[in-house]
Amino acid sequence: MPEAPEAPVVADRVPRLVGPVEVVGAGLVGASIGLACARAGIEVLLTDVSSENVRTASGLGAGRPRRPDDRPQLVVVAVPPDHLGRVIAAALVDGDAVVTDVGSIKSGPLADVADSAGAHRYVGSHPMAGSERSGPLAATAALFDGRPWAITPHAAADVEAVELVEDLVRLCGGVPVWLTPAEHDRAVARTSHVPHLLSALVAARLAEAPENHLTLSGQGVRDVTRVAAGDPRLYGQIVSGNAEAVAALLTEVRDDLEAMIAAVSAGDRAGLELLLDRGVAGTRSIPGKHGGPATPTRSVFVAVPDHPGELARLFADAVASEVNIEDIRIDHDPGRPVGLVELVVDRTRAEHLLGSLEERGWTTHR
Incomplete structure (x- = not known):
């Protein structure tokens, strides 16, 4: 399927999202979307394989359980990566609602539904927001305020569906970032998935270290290894779903690592400093606050x-x-x-x- 061009941001457009919004998956992100929609006066319907999650999210004010006769205008799929394609496809078949998802991989779910009759009503998205906590009790309506939220329309998506997803992003306080599904997956491989894997490798070197070595731990090692504490099963799903982009970057890292080993082993300080300089340049490339230059x-x-x-x-x-x-x-x-x-x-x-x-x-x- 050809990549979609960047969608324009139309200023002062009258919102088209009036609800109801169905959220499938009432965990941290799903319940937070429910709270944000409820804050804006949009009716929210909740669905989850866990009745406890629905009960808890409902009690927090994130919505109410969906009934068989409900007809949502927009369905937001917020389930683990392994289940995205199946749940998106089921939502497209279930009615005529626009369907989006908030998964961290976009090409895979699109491929799963691209040939279905309702594919034109599907528009992927991904809020770059989260917490070290999980579940509906960690949810907050402010989770997405000011945070980038990728919208990844495909070439066959209806314009009205894309606009509805943009309305959701803005209603939740997010900042839309327009990418194709493939661009998105390459971007998160670089900024999230590969850093997580490298953090895990560094942290693994600590697991069986002598105690007197660990007493020298400072803030540097804590900074490098912080994200390695994430749920291995969840990140296994995420990385596996973005294998092509992640593998390509890991190959580049392997080449640099081999060059670094060679420089260190040979006492090649100039070669080592060249690699370190590239690292400094990379840190300076990270945007500063409010998205401006660092x-x-x-x-x-x-x-x-x-x-x-x-x-x-x-x-x-x-x-x-x-x-x-x-x-x-x-x-x-x-x-x-x-x-x-x-x-x-x-x-x-x-x-x-x-x-x-x-x-x-x-x-x-x-």
Whole structure:
């Protein structure tokens, strides 16, 4: 099937989504969509193989159980990757509703339904939002606020179906990003799937490490391995469904890894630094806040006693310094009752923040 061109964003278009919206899969993402729709006054119908999920999501105000005579305008499929194609196909057969899904892979589900009679009513989508928690109890109507949400129309999709999915994205607070299904899958392989796999490989080196080695763990290893704690079964489904794009990138990483091994083994510092420079360039390519260009930042490190109220006091003193905090990380010192708090700020404001905090009695590290 040929790739669809980018869909235009039409300003000030009157929303066409009036409901009801059926959400199939009342977990974290599905229940959050239900809450966002309910917040906007849209009726939400809930379906899930788990009656407990439906009961919990309903109790939270994310919708009500679907009845046999309900006729949704839009069906949102929010089930695990292995079941997407089957559930999307069933939703297309069940009525005349537009169907979207929020899975992290787009080419596979499209291939599963491309030859069905209702394929023109299907438009894939994928919100780039989530949580380390799962299930409806973790749901929130604000989950998608300001977050990118990919919309991936295919060439045979009805324009009205694409517009309805765009309405859903905007109603939920998301920011539409237009991609073809294949472009989407290449993008998430690069920005999500391969980083997760590499994180898992690094974390695996820690599993049987001697205890005295692990006592040297700092914030760096925590940053690199954080996403490796995700559910292996879920990520196994995700990566398997995007195997072609992931395998191509892993091959590139393998080539770089072999070059790095050769440089380290031969003491080739220039070759090693070339690879490290490419890594620095990659970090600078990541968009800054609000989607704008990344701005130069600097980290200010502050020792914070591990007592109630100390972190709040640090934040209050940082506010008093009139320096905006771009990011924050905390590294607990296993040998002392203090934590090292890293405040990431605009590079031009770092010295001012250091001086201001030191004047207020904080111990900083320059």
